[in-house]
Amino acid sequence: MNSHKVISLRNLTPSTYIIRLEKKDFTFKTGQYITLGFSGSIDRREYSIYSAEQDPYIEVLIKEVEDGLLSKKLKKCKPGDELDIDGAFGHFSLKTDEIKNKKFMFISTGTGISPIHSFIHTHPEMDYTLLHGIRHKEEAYEKESYDSNRYVLCTSGENTGDFNGRVTEYLLKNPVSPDTICYLCGNCHMIYEAYDILEKQGIKLGPIHTEVYF
Amino acid sequence: MKTIAFKTLGCRLNQYETDALASKFQNNAYKLVNFDEEADVYVINSCTVTHQSDHKSRNFINQANKRNKDSVLVVTGCMANNAKEELENKDEINYVLENDNKSALYSLVEAHFNGEVKHPSQLNNDLFAYGSTEKGFHTRSMIKIQDGCDNFCTFCIIPSVRGRAKSRPFEAILDNVRSVITNGAKEVVITGVNIGRYEYENYKFDDLIEAILNLDGDFRLRISSLEPDGFGDKFLGLLSHPKMTPHLHLCLQSGSDEVLLRMRRMYTIKTFKNTVEKVRVIRPDFNFTTDIIIGFPGESETDFTDSCDMIQNMEFGHVHTFKYSIRKGTRAERMADQIPEKLKTERSEVLRGIAEESKLKYRSQFVGKTQRVLVENINGNVAKGYGEHYIPVQFEAENIKTNTFYDILVTDINNEKDVVLIGKPA
Numbered sequence: 001m002n003s004h005k006v007i008s009l010r011n012l013t014p015s016t017y018i019i020r021l022e023k024k025d026f027t028f029k030t031g032q033y034i035t036l037g038f039s040g041s042i043d044r045r046e047y048s049i050y051s052a053e054q055d056p057y058i059e060v061l062i063k064e065v066e067d068g069l070l071s072k073k074l075k076k077c078k079p080g081d082e083l084d085i086d087g088a089f090g091h092f093s094l095k096t097d098e099i100k101n102k103k104f105m106f107i108s109t110g111t112g113i114s115p116i117h118s119f120i121h122t123h124p125e126m127d128y129t130l131l132h133g134i135r136h137k138e139e140a141y142e143k144e145s146y147d148s149n150r151y152v153l154c155t156s157g158e159n160t161g162d163f164n165g166r167v168t169e170y171l172l173k174n175p176v177s178p179d180t181i182c183y184l185c186g187n188c189h190m191i192y193e194a195y196d197i198l199e200k201q202g203i204k205l206g207p208i209h210t211e212v213y214f
Numbered sequence: 215m216k217t218i219a220f221k222t223l224g225c226r227l228n229q230y231e232t233d234a235l236a237s238k239f240q241n242n243a244y245k246l247v248n249f250d251e252e253a254d255v256y257v258i259n260s261c262t263v264t265h266q267s268d269h270k271s272r273n274f275i276n277q278a279n280k281r282n283k284d285s286v287l288v289v290t291g292c293m294a295n296n297a298k299e300e301l302e303n304k305d306e307i308n309y310v311l312e313n314d315n316k317s318a319l320y321s322l323v324e325a326h327f328n329g330e331v332k333h334p335s336q337l338n339n340d341l342f343a344y345g346s347t348e349k350g351f352h353t354r355s356m357i358k359i360q361d362g363c364d365n366f367c368t369f370c371i372i373p374s375v376r377g378r379a380k381s382r383p384f385e386a387i388l389d390n391v392r393s394v395i396t397n398g399a400k401e402v403v404i405t406g407v408n409i410g411r412y413e414y415e416n417y418k419f420d421d422l423i424e425a426i427l428n429l430d431g432d433f434r435l436r437i438s439s440l441e442p443d444g445f446g447d448k449f450l451g452l453l454s455h456p457k458m459t460p461h462l463h464l465c466l467q468s469g470s471d472e473v474l475l476r477m478r479r480m481y482t483i484k485t486f487k488n489t490v491e492k493v494r495v496i497r498p499d500f501n502f503t504t505d506i507i508i509g510f511p512g513e514s515e516t517d518f519t520d521s522c523d524m525i526q527n528m529e530f531g532h533v534h535t536f537k538y539s540i541r542k543g544t545r546a547e548r549m550a551d552q553i554p555e556k557l558k559t560e561r562s563e564v565l566r567g568i569a570e571e572s573k574l575k576y577r578s579q580f581v582g583k584t585q586r587v588l589v590e591n592i593n594g595n596v597a598k599g600y601g602e603h604y605i606p607v608q609f610e611a612e613n614i615k616t617n618t619f620y621d622i623l624v625t626d627i628n629n630e631k632d633v634v635l636i637g638k639p640a
């Protein structure tokens with residue numbers, strides 16, 4: 001475990017924020033996560049890495065959870081605070097031989113967009129479509145950082161996105177071609193349902209292509 | 215001559231480590247005695263995977279202390295990592311030795327008797343510095359190939375007590391296997407925490423297994439517990455090698471995909487079934503055994519029924535059932551919908567019943583067939599051991615020797631305590 005200084009914290013919505021930490025000699029594979037906690041504290045939580053492999057800092061995108069312990073405390077971080085990082089962990093990663101010559105479909109809900117952001121910014125040349133499922137449009141975290149032709153915002157709480165409804169409804173209406181490599185990240189229900197839909201559409205999904213947050 | 219007694223809880227890896235430690239002490243003029251006898255040194259190699267394992271470890275600590283108050287009492291294993299402070303505060307325990315330093319147990323005890331008090335942190339922390347296991351408790355020779363796990367299943371405490379995955383150097387493993395075979399081992403068992411993730415330089419798990427199978431000698435290879443994620447066709451091909459035993463313990467944990475997702479397991483029911491089917495096409499009587507967790511947070515009646523169905527459909531040779539118990543610091547601890555203990559117990563009874571039926575059905579197919587039994591225990595003319603499928607076999611014959619293969623024709627099945635095959639020399 002290593003201690004890293006907080007460089008900055010930027011709020012994206014009243015409940016969602018990005019913590020930028022110094023990188024030191026930390027290395028990771030895009031898609032992996034770290035566990036984060038205050039130096040010396042036993043309370044630690046997993047967070048996907050939001051930044052790209054080549055960025056000179058580490059960023060995580062966090063949403064404050066109602067009655068949550070750490071997501072609330074981390075929001076109060078100040079530049080200069082020390083956080084302990086352990087990792088990087090996880091097998092949610094791209095295959096080197098597929099990055100340049102395959103088509104990708106990234107399906108995410110809420111903060112599940114975080115590792116996808118890292119994928120896309122680490123390999124901007126990738127041929128991808130990104131589905132982001134949220135309730136309200138303000139949760140379209142840093143929407144402008146994706147190619148608008150490749151980004152499909154699915155809003156289920158209001159008709160303000162590119163598609164009005166859940167990502168699973170979008171997938172049912174817009175079948176994915178079977179030669180697409182799919183990655184799913186977010187809540188368990190979405191992943192479970194989307195997995196089923198994609199399988200029926202003929203997609204072969206490796207299990208390492210899912211990352212369940214809760 | 216000083217006496218030493220061991221008590222081992224939990225996994226094969228702990229058993230291997232105890233075997234190696236017990237051999238080391240005996241090679242250095244200690245006498246191994248049973249745990250229920252008086253000894254100069256008691257070692258409890260603990261487990262912390264469930265509440266029950268913690269409870270058992272505490273019991274053994276009390277027993278050892280009662281038996282000889284002046285003994286040196288060492289607690290090591292996963293509970294030593296997980297409940298270090300609690301254990302260090304117990305006056306009756308002389309040393310709490312974390313997993314990292316476990317291989318240095320002998321030097322710690324020797325230092326103690328020489329009047330030096332070594333702090334465990336001063337000890338060697340090589341995870342693979344265990345010697346041979348020939349004077350251990352098992353006829354089978356266990357070989358440790360890796361330690362630790364990076365999977366972080368949401369219910370599991372292992373990554374925090376065994377640490378990150380580390381693989382033992384490829385050549386060191388082959389040397390170890392060659393040496394145990396030269397010393398007469400007939401069955402080599404591969405152990406570790408998550409052995410399928412073995413990776414050393416360019417060698418993956420299947421490369422290692424292939425290299426071991428290609429070693430000379432009259433031995434057979436057993437793979438202990440394997441995670442059902444990520445093994446490919448090369449590994450499946452190796453399962454038909456004549457030295458490979460037709461048995462795998464593949465940890466299923468639940469028959470419901472939704473529960474598997476919440477457990478953060480890295481396979482689906484479909485991939486699990488595919489694996490089993492692929493293997494059984496080649497070898498229909500292949501023995502799959504498994505673990506099931508009952509009452510994981512949010513487990514619905516349907517999820518539970520899915521687990522029961524999987525056990526029936528997969529015809530497991532043995533199912534190890536665990537009632538889910540909260541482990542501090544794991545993700546599942548913080549999940550909503552914890553299942554009441556009473557319901558867990560009820561489900562557990564139902565599932566055990568199905569598992570027992572499945573075991574009897576699976577094992578019954580061996581009546582009338584021959585098993586190559588490696589004899590482990592002899593009582594008069596009655597010998598016990600395991601056949602290649604890892605099913606216990608009992609037979610009667612004269613002049614039987616342990617650690618020897620016998621071809622046994624299975625004539626009957628005894629279902630009194632465990633489901634044991636009964637046979638006679640073929």
Ligand SMILES: Cc1cc2nc3c(=O)[nH]c(=O)nc-3n(C[C@H](O)[C@H](O)[C@H](O)COP(=O)(O)OP(=O)(O)OC[C@H]3O[C@@H](n4cnc5c(N)ncnc54)[C@H](O)[C@@H]3O)c2cc1C
Binds near residue numbers: 033066111211213
């Ligand atoms: C591999 C992995 C990567 C993750 N990456 C991210 C990430 O990039 N960004 C991020 O914000 N979170 C991420 N999470 C979730 C994160 O680890 C925490 O669970 C989350 O921040 C809540 O922690 P807490 O201490 O505030 O809540 P806790 O005190 O742990 O939980 C309070 C209550 O909220 C529930 N709960 C926990 N998490 C959520 C959630 N996400 N939504 C709704 N209810 C929840 C719990 O079941 C509990 O009832 C990730 C989880 C995993 C497993």
